[in-house]
Amino acid sequence: MELVVASSSIDGGIGCWNLQTGAEQLRYKSCASPPHGLVCVGGRFIASSQLRDTSASSGSVLYWSWSKPQVEVKSFPAEQIKPLAANREGTYVVGGGSSGSIYLWEVVSGRLLKKWHAHYRAVTCLVFSDDDSLLISGSEDGGVKVWSLLMTFDAYSIQQASTPYMHSFSEHTLCVTDVVAGYGSVNAIIVSASHDRTCKVWSLSKGKLLRNVVFPSIINAIALDPGERVFYAGGRDGKIYVAALSAESTFNNSYGLHIIGAFSNHSNAVTCLAYGTTGNLLISGSEDGMVRVWDARTHNIVRMFKHAKGPVNNILVVRQQFYNNFHINPNMQVSSRRHGSLLPPPLEKYDNSTDGDADFKAVIGLQPTCSESMDAFYQSSHVINNQIKELQQQGSAAAEMERERLKLDCKRFMQMVQQWKTMYENLHEFCVNELLEGDQAGGCNGNSA
Amino acid sequence: MAPSKASSKKQQKRGIDFKKIKRKIGRKLPPPNNATNTEIKSKAIILPEQSVATEKTGLAVNKKGLTLKELLQQTSHHNAKVRKDALLGIKDLLHTYPAELSLHKYAVIEKLRERIGDDDKLVRETLYQLLKSVVFPACKEDNQGIFISLLMTYIFKAMTHLAIDVRLMAFKFFDLVVQHYPHSFFLYAEKVLQNYEDILRKNQHYLQDKGKLKIALSGLVRCLSMLPCNQEEVDSCEKKDAGQRVLHAFETEVPTESSGFSIIIPKLKDLLPVLVSCFQEFIPTAQTFPSFDGQSFDCMLCILQSIDLSIRFYIYVTSENKQESQASHGGLDATMWTETITTFLLKKLLVMFPLNPVNQFSEKGDDRYFTLNTVFTEIFLHLCEWICPPDVLLERFLDFIESALLGKICSGTRSGKAIEEKHLLLLLPFIPKLVSQVATEWKFRLLQAFTKKFEDCNPESSLKLAFVSTIEKMLIPREDMLYLDASALDLLDHQIAWIRQLPLLLIQLGDKHPSSSQVVLHLQLKLGQCSLLNPSLMWGYDNMQHLLQKFYIICSDDGNICYGPFVRLARDSQELALCCLYYFSYLEPLLLKSISLCCLCPDMDPLIVYRILEILHSTYKAGRIQIADCISFFITLLSRFRVFPENSYPDENRDAKISNRGIFKSITSIVCSSMLQMGDKNLVFRILENILLAQIVLKPPLDNVCAMLRVLITLDSTPTRLSQQSITTLGNFLSEYLIDVVGCISKDEDTDSIHSSACRYYFIPCFFLFDRSHVLLNLVLRMFASIVSCNGGQYATNPSSTVGAIVSVLLFMHKDVRIGQIISSFKEDVDSILQNIICLQSSEEISLTLEERHKVQCAMSQLESVICGTEKGKKVSF
Structure with a gap:
């Protein structure tokens, strides 16, 4: 649109x-x-x-x-x-x-x-x-x-x-x-x-x-x-x-x-x-x-x-x-939790860079999905640090549940892969047979001609 | 035989008549009568050609009938006179047949070059003249490379000739080559510099022959001056060619010179000490002579200039290298050399400064010493880029600069003044850097002298321009030098003083020196752009306004307007001047008034008037003109602009040259759109309503009324926001206006269509008003009725034309679709007009001629038919 x-x-x-x-x-x-x-x-x-x-x-x-x-x-x-x-x-x-x-x-x-x-x-x-x-x-x-x-x-x-x-x-x-x-x-x-x-x-x-x-x-x-x-x-x-x-x-x-x-x-x-x-x-x-x-x-x-x-x-x-339903960055979630909306915090008035100028560097952001463009997503290390901190603070229960869910997913996907593999093999066999038969038929035709 | 014969005759005579003739011894005998004249007389026979066999018709020959080939052969004749004549012959031939040269160029050059090292002085001189006047100018655009290389081998040969004369002459030849093919120096720089070094080493041999040496040295100066020495200059050269070419095009190949620099540098290193010692040799000669003779002065000057140029070049190259790569392989070497050369120069050369005349009374000598000292100063100041000079020396130079600025050194004569100006030009570019570097006391003194000289010097001279560009460097902040820090209070005073001078300078320059004015205006503009940086600078810039008024209008008392230089400047300068207005923090009404008077000047380029309006609008938008001032500017323009010729309304397309009506129309439309963008439409309308009406009621010419009505309707909305009072005023006024329009325009009736379109332009604003306020239309119709009535006011004098005018106005109204509809709702008023006309016809008081009566009758019938037409239309629509 x-x-x-x-x-x-x-x-x-x-x-x-x-x-x-x-x-x-x-x-x-x-x-x-x-x-x-x-x-x-x-x-x-x-x-x-x-x-x-x-x-x-x-x-x-x-x-x-x-x-x-x-x-x-x-x-x-x-x-x-x-x-x-x-x-x-x-x-x-x-x-x-x-x-x-x-x-x-x-x-x-x-x-x-x-x-x-x-x-x-x-x-x-x-x-x-x-x-x-x-x-x-x-x-x-x-x-x-x-x-x-x-x-x-x-x-x-x-x-x-x-x-x-x-x-x-x-x-x-x-x-x-x-x-x-x-x-x-x-x-x-x-x-x-x-x-x-x-x-x-x-x-x-x-x-x-x-x-x-x-x-x-x-x-x-x-x-x-x-x-x-x-x-x-x-x-x-x-x-x-x-x-x-x-x-x-x-x-x-x-x-x-x-x-x-x-x-x-x-x-x-x-x-x-x-x-x-x-x-x-x-x-x-x-x-x-x-x-x-x-x-x-x-x-x-x-x-x-x-x-x-x-x-x-x-x-x-x-x-x-x-x-x-635009995709929500993890860091967006973080800030939204703080402000109750999906938007980042307001812009600061002054440059208060007194707190740790030393660790102030750009970090290439974690790419959430591969379908997005390959453009690097730069963020300051400050933000990343905050993000890590918040991740650590999140309770282990949630993490556990998430892991369970992922495990289930993994199992399901493995099954699916297996299924596809057999399907592919069948198909391959079928194709090879077809080809061989076709050749034979062609050879017969050639002979008859 | 003769005497014997004579004697026999005598004997015979003696025999016949025996007369004895006595002959004295020692006397000569008279010749006998029959003596045969045995004398052989000959006259020179001039044969135009040597051999009868050669057929020369159709060939190019010189005055003596020799072909180019023969002449070229003769150039290598063993007799010097023949060689010289041959060269003269070639010159003559090539003059008359320029085509010969282009055909046999290389043959000619190959032969001629052999004469460069000729033993005979006259031959070389003739060759020089031949090359200079004929050969080089003709071979300008050809393939230069071969041409030069052909010549150069022989020039180099001559440069190492045993005879000093030949050598010096060879430098002169090389100078000639360089003059015509500047690039050739870079090709042969190494060898040439080597030769210069050699010859200068042996200076003691020919210090006597200073004239020759001077020529050689001036050649050296020319060569060295071709070396790039200033980054800015190089950049500006590149910038200039931003022309009309295709956008994404490849760069044209320019031969790069920088490759040769690495060879030139070591050669210059060797040359410098030689130059210095050569200079030292001159010193005693210069000082022993009672008056400083011209030739040795010239030589000394050339030497100093060469030193200066080579130092500048070196600085340029090192700074280039610095930019390109920090750790180039020659870096260490270069710094070493820098050290040695600076100390060398300081010890050997600069200690001689200042050169003082031994004899105090010669004016010319004074000026010469001044010249030399200036070049000394230049060298010193260039060296200052590298090193921090000893204070004693620095003070000496600063003292010199100060007194040069104050004009204490040079003699008061005219030539002295000219020399002083010329050399100050060279010193001025250093002032900004000096001011930023030297100690406070010196800074103060320098600035004082600088400002004084700036104020004193002739505004039309090039010195003033140089001052202006120096000031630009000290006013406009740049990255490398910051002058505008608030602590520099002493500098600030001077800056303000300079800024104050700018408008005065503009007025003094007038319109005679457009390029200088442009430079000043440019500085003013730049100043405006950065004036926000510093409040006192801002103040200085704003204060220019008072003085600038005179730039636009010199005086405007009692209606006699005397325009300032602005009106007569070229258009680009005018635009620059206008751009300056944009940067004043508050544009004062007085200045605006002068500008508005300029706009009203009939000689002004209309494009500039449009531009003024645009820029003032932008300035207003940026909040730097008060709304009242801006409005009064616009209203002044609209109400006082005089359209000429006033009362003729020819075809619009034709009148661009004769009449400025078209210009006024576009001014009106620009003003209207600016008014619309001024701010809230309603508020602007409230402000403008009364002002405009007051102007309209004064009854200015029709065009101005029309323009103001147009502004009114642009700001008004439907339904109208005019107050009741203004509607009444307008009602009274508009009826007369409409009649006047018709009266002025439709004088002849044959070109009807043009007139109706012309009328339309004047009617349209009224129609808008009528559409928005029916009351107004009603008022106007009633006014019409009362005018037509038997005892009408001023129009009673010529009732028939008034009636005609009113009727055609009504017809116009009917033709317009919207007004036609509205007017049909005021039927009774129209009817009353009709009634009044009939009454007028039958009235006894006003006597009408037959023709007039006919006119009235016609008009009436037209009106009646139209009214009937509309009624029918109405019935149909019902």
Whole structure:
């Protein structure tokens, strides 16, 4: 099931629609998110940073589980968090503060693992590269920086390197509105859009500007075509521009260099764009509160969802398994027992790493089933330690019962294996006989002919 | 024979007439009359060709008719004069037939190169001229490798020639090659440097011939200056080519020079001591002469520059190596050498600093010493990257830098000033590093001098630009150097002073120096981006606003607006200036006012006006403009923008050049969409309602009214939220507005369709209002009725056209589907208008001409038919 999740800067909740059928799902309540402030953490739950009064000393980040419309977990980081991002497995959540700092939390424990000063002004967007090894941040001061997550945890390599980041691109003159990363981790291209009316294409491997596309209007959002042939840029003038990446672009057209075309049905500014995971669908949100689904090839509107009165400023496309019985991690159980819900604890406000920095290292998580992807599941040793402790504390009775059950299972499976073995042998014999007889028959035929 | 004949004649004559002629001894006899002239006279016969057999028509020949082949043969003639003439001939030939060269390039070069080591001075000089003016420029784009290697063998041969003259000339040739094929130096660096070393070792032989030595040395400087010496420069070169190429393309192959570096380094090691000793030899000559002569000065300068360049290169290579691999095999060796070379330089060379003139009174000499001292300083400062210099020496140099900045050293003459500027340019890049390293007292003194010079120097000079980029380094925080720690209070004062200078500089630069303005604006932008770091920096940045006003508008008293440089700058600079606005923590109304006046300037590029609106909107969104200021900016723009030509409404597509109506329309739509995004629609509407109405009632031109009505309807919703009072005001106003629109637009009736579309643009906002408030429509209809009535107000002067206008407004309303429906519910009002028209027709008070009467009649019948039509339609629908 492919879901479209949308939120707005004005409290209209989080809208949720099935992309295939167009049916509206649960509407999660009380959410006023800034742009890029909505994120789906590992497919397990939705998290969103909240717009608050500038006077408020702390920001807020809220969690919703898929099954309940109410806010389940509230956390209050030290300052207002605007953009929020999570890696694909949902191990980490990264938030960008209005002072230009970036916060990195571990989801399962809620620990603030790292906080560092990244930009001169507020961070406006945060994106992980496709292999989750790099974090790309854009800021109000026009800077785009690329951080290697490995390096942020390696104090030695930070000391060695001349800069704490991998690349810093400062060619934008105004606030960066959106950044998207292409495929290929460190060799990928990234595209950034800014209030200076340009989109710039950068190469991560070379660390330099590849292309500068000047648009007729401010670009609020960009979406990358899966083949990286073109990218779509949603403008403040209500048009969605198609700009060439590897596609051929004609030099004399009405919009400018590298811009192939534009389509529009928005009376108002396009505020966010997303690309569907299945089907060639482009999803756009607009200032008037509508979410439109376009066929990316024909540029026709396929569906429209009415979200809210205010501008839609976040759209996510989530592929969801049946969330009612999604698999529960052992550690999730642990935390849920503590909080009475299926969600992890709130994010910590400060980095209280005083307790045992020494044993703080990443551990590859235990893979619960083999059917899942082979991606490693990183957790801090701290969490694993807790988990082991809790396992040990669990009474022996339960363990005993579990063992009995497993023994029974084992016996049953052994029987089954035996059964299958005999069945296979019979079948084999039968086949061999058949073949031999067939040969003989064929030989007879040949002789008779 | 002649005399004997004469004597026989005499005898004969004697015989005939016996006249005796006395001849004196020693006198010459007159020639006899019949003497045969035996003199042989000859004239030179010039044969254009030597052999009759060779047919030269169609071949390229020079003035003397020699072909290239013959000329080339003559270049190896044993007579020097012939060789020289042959070279001149070749030059002449190739000038007239450039194609010859491209055909026989290698043949020519193979022959010519033999002359590089020629014994005769004139021949070499001619060859040099030939290569320089003809051969090299023509062979620029060809395969350079072979060409150079052909030449180089002979150049090297000449470099080891016995005669000093030939040797020096060979360096000159090499210099020429390098000028045209810069890459060739890297191919032959080792050998060339070796040769330089050899020749400089024997300097005592030709210290007399300084002119030649100077040429050779300047060649060395040129070669060394090609070595990369600065990481930033290399990077910036690479960055520049981010052009229009295909996105995922292979890099074009660039020959890498770094492979040759490992050979160059040891050669430079050997060369440095030689250079230093050579310099030392010059010192006594320089000081014994009463005035410092030009040639030895040039030589000394070249030597110092070579030393400087080789040190810079060495620093570059070592830092590169450091980046690449920590433990490279040559690492230890390199550090050893570093030690030795620095101590050597410190002891031998830098102790000579500062060179002081013996004779105090020569101005030129002063400037020369200043020049040399600057290069000394450069060398020293480069060395400082490696070592911590002894304090005494450091103080000497710092003292020099300070007095250079204060302008104490150079003579006051114009040339002196020029030299001073040129050399300060070289010193400025070191200031940031020095400031961050030296002790507090010196830091203070340096900054003081720096700031003073910055404020004093001519804004249009390149020195000012260099100052700006140095300031950028000290203002904008970077990874390697942090200046903005709060403890550096003394630095902060200077920073604030520099920031204050920026807007003044912008205004001084005006629109004459667009590139300089751009650099300053760029710095301003960067400053804005990082200004949040430090509150006092923020304060400094915000304070620029007062001064910046003059950048937009110089003065605006009593309606006479004097625009600042902003209006006339190029578009990219204008954009930069606008981007700076985004970073002020609070944009002040006064600055906004100046900007709005700029927007109203008729010369402004419309694209920039749109951009201003966009950026101000972004700034507002970021919370840095107060809502009241933002609204008043928009309203000012809408109400005071003058559309020209005012009252002609030609085809929209045609009018882009002549009229700016199209521009105003797009401004209106941009303003409308910004207003929508300002915040809660209802609140913004509440704020705007009264302001807009107050402006509308003042009766500005139609276009402005239309724009403001459009803003009103964008923010309004159905049903209307206009207050009762404003509806009444609007009711009175709109009737006149509608009549004016029709009056202005439909002057001629032949192009009807265009006019109706033009009218529609003005009517649409009214129709929206009518749709949302039927009361308003009712009011307007009543107003119409009262205008038409016999004692109508101002429109009574020309009743027929007024009637015509009202009727066409009503027709328009009927054509519109929604308004048509609404209007049919106000039948009695329309009827009363009709009644009034009839009354007008029959009235005695107003006299109408026949034509007017006809017009009124026509209008009336049109109206009647439309009304009947709608009624019929109604009946059918019932």
